[in-house]
Amino acid sequence: MKRRTFLGSTIPPLIALSRYSRPARFRHARPVPSRSQLNWHRDELALFLHFGVNTFTDREWGDGKEDPAIFNPAGLDARQWACTAKVAGFKTLILTAKHHDGFCLWPSKLTTHSVVSSPWREGKGDVVRELVDACQAEGLKAGLYLSPWDRHEPSYGDSPRYNDHYIGQLTELLTWYGPIREVWFDGANGEGPNGKRQVYDWERIHRTVRQRQPEAVMFSDAGPDIRWIGNERGIAGDPNWCTMDPAAVPYAGADGPGIIEALQHGDPNGTVWRPGEADVSIRPGWFYHPAEDSQVRSTENLLALYRSSVGSNAGLLLNVPPNRDGLLSAADASRLDEFGSALRDLFVRDLAAGARATTGAGGVELILRNPQSFDHVVIQEDIVQGQTVALHSVEVREGAGWKTIAEGTTVGYKRVHRVPAVTASQVRLVIRSALAPPRISRFSLYLTP
Ligand code: FUL
Numbered sequence: 001m002k003r004r005t006f007l008g009s010t011i012p013p014l015i016a017l018s019r020y021s022r023p024a025r026f027r028h029a030r031p032v033p034s035r036s037q038l039n040w041h042r043d044e045l046a047l048f049l050h051f052g053v054n055t056f057t058d059r060e061w062g063d064g065k066e067d068p069a070i071f072n073p074a075g076l077d078a079r080q081w082a083c084t085a086k087v088a089g090f091k092t093l094i095l096t097a098k099h100h101d102g103f104c105l106w107p108s109k110l111t112t113h114s115v116v117s118s119p120w121r122e123g124k125g126d127v128v129r130e131l132v133d134a135c136q137a138e139g140l141k142a143g144l145y146l147s148p149w150d151r152h153e154p155s156y157g158d159s160p161r162y163n164d165h166y167i168g169q170l171t172e173l174l175t176w177y178g179p180i181r182e183v184w185f186d187g188a189n190g191e192g193p194n195g196k197r198q199v200y201d202w203e204r205i206h207r208t209v210r211q212r213q214p215e216a217v218m219f220s221d222a223g224p225d226i227r228w229i230g231n232e233r234g235i236a237g238d239p240n241w242c243t244m245d246p247a248a249v250p251y252a253g254a255d256g257p258g259i260i261e262a263l264q265h266g267d268p269n270g271t272v273w274r275p276g277e278a279d280v281s282i283r284p285g286w287f288y289h290p291a292e293d294s295q296v297r298s299t300e301n302l303l304a305l306y307r308s309s310v311g312s313n314a315g316l317l318l319n320v321p322p323n324r325d326g327l328l329s330a331a332d333a334s335r336l337d338e339f340g341s342a343l344r345d346l347f348v349r350d351l352a353a354g355a356r357a358t359t360g361a362g363g364v365e366l367i368l369r370n371p372q373s374f375d376h377v378v379i380q381e382d383i384v385q386g387q388t389v390a391l392h393s394v395e396v397r398e399g400a401g402w403k404t405i406a407e408g409t410t411v412g413y414k415r416v417h418r419v420p421a422v423t424a425s426q427v428r429l430v431i432r433s434a435l436a437p438p439r440i441s442r443f444s445l446y447l448t449p
């Protein structure tokens with residue numbers, strides 16, 4: 001046992017005991033995050049912006065026959081998106097540069113089905129440029145979603161021809177606008193004209209991103225850097241491992257038995273680091289619909305989303321769709337603002353700061369300076385070293401014994417437990433099972449104001 005004063009965020013590595021020892025052939029073999037993945041973990045929150053012709057047709061999936069003349073977001077102000085996101089604590093903005101309808105929000109040279117053919121800014125506008133500039137001005141990262149499924153492009157379904165077209169569009173996006181930090185793909189793969197099936201060239205897509213934007217993380221069901229969490233409700237699995245068996249989800253859009261479970265939970269024995277991202281909308285739909293103005297999630301609901309995503313070792317990609325003026329609607333913007341303040345107020349003071357911490361192979365024990373009341377417990381592993389905790393509990397001293405107030409499986413980058421408010425002067429984290437000596441970097445206590 002080691003004793004030391006604990007300042008809330010520095011806990012010495014737990015001492016290895018034989019029960020964590022792994023066979024020699026596994027030692028040092030556990031996957032760890034890349035630098036870009038590590039930064040992605042630490043960012044925690046990204047804003048998703050579904051915007052395009054659907055915003056004007058009131059649809060979720062356009063059919064590709066939309067007249068570009070309908071696209072005219074006269075008041076578009078990407079600075080409003082970026083400022084709102086920043087104040088609420090979001091670090092990245094990801095825009096639908098092209099959704100399934102094929103309408104491009106940038107002046108692609110490979111099609112006229114784009115902003116160029118719209119009345120917006122007299123055909124000289126470029127939403128991607130405005131997004132990137134706004135992110136840069138606010139110190140945020142820009143990300144782009146380029147739907148492989150394209151219901152407008154005539155070459156779609158003629159696989160080699162469309163693949164060239166798609167790589168061409170991707171290359172425009174990755175070379176014209178400076179750093180792009182997340183490239184978001186989905187596996188939607190509808191039929192092409194005459195019922196032809198398009199076979200996407202994922203290997204070439206991934207290679208293109210790596211070459212053009214080596215710092216970017218790529219998201220899809222099948223990663224390769226960030227995996228889909230398996231639902232659009234913002235709920236990570238329990239357990240949720242950052243490691244995965246890449247064969248479990250071989251390509252984006254793969255479906256079949258076991259796939260959703262693999263996405264939800266990852267795999268403790270997985271050979272790649274591929275953490276989950278939970279994409280979820282602040283409204284029922286992904287695109288803006290006036291009829292949903294009264295159905296914006298409450299702050300309480302957003303806090304619950306934070307716990308079930310970031311607080312369950314996943315990233316949160318919250319969709320807030322710009323409206324027909326090209327702005328985040330007032331209700332959505334003020335909800336984001338409230339969410340950001342609520343998070344800040346909740347996590348402003350670590351009640352474990354200054355506690356005396358004893359660490360051992362079995363966990364961390366805190367002796368607080370004074371009895372403290374708390375209702376949130378935050379635990380983090382030092383994931384630079386990989387993810388190891390498989391089962392844990394949080395306990396408070398009660399008389400001569402200990403009372404369990406929270407139990408869970410994995411921790412990973414972050415685990416947030418909300419517990420019924422409790423007052424205690426001794427609190428401990430018990431690691432019941434781990435794959436290797438765990439390195440707990442944070443064990444903090446908070447009280448909802
Ligand atoms: C899915 C799409 O089909 C939805 O329209 C939406 O964009 C969602 C985030 O991804 O694959």
